[in-house]
Amino acid sequence: MAGCVRCGYRGSLAEFRYLGPAEGIGAVSLRRCPVCREINYFNEVEEERELREPARPWGLSPVFGKKFIREDTEDAR
Numbered sequence: 001m002a003g004c005v006r007c008g009y010r011g012s013l014a015e016f017r018y019l020g021p022a023e024g025i026g027a028v029s030l031r032r033c034p035v036c037r038e039i040n041y042f043n044e045v046e047e048e049r050e051l052r053e054p055a056r057p058w059g060l061s062p063v064f065g066k067k068f069i070r071e072d073t074e075d076a077r
């Protein structure tokens with residue numbers, strides 16, 4: 001979900017009209033709010049990721065925090 005910083009409207013990223021990249025390089029873009037026309041900054045990668053799976057801090061993989069045990073040790077038998 002994407003949210004407007006001005007009016008607080010929340011909707012899918014597609015509802016916010018794409019205006020262009022906010023920076024020369026990177027995933028941050030400018031999009032216009034469909035309700036109040038405010039221009040918002042969105043990180044396209046993070047917004048898309050939110051739709052697919054629960055938000056997770058950058059750099060953490062699904063195996064983060066899991067305990068790994070060597071299969072050839074006594075514990076694993």
Ligand SMILES: [Zn+2]
Nearest residue numbers: 004007033036
């Ligand atoms: Zn708005």
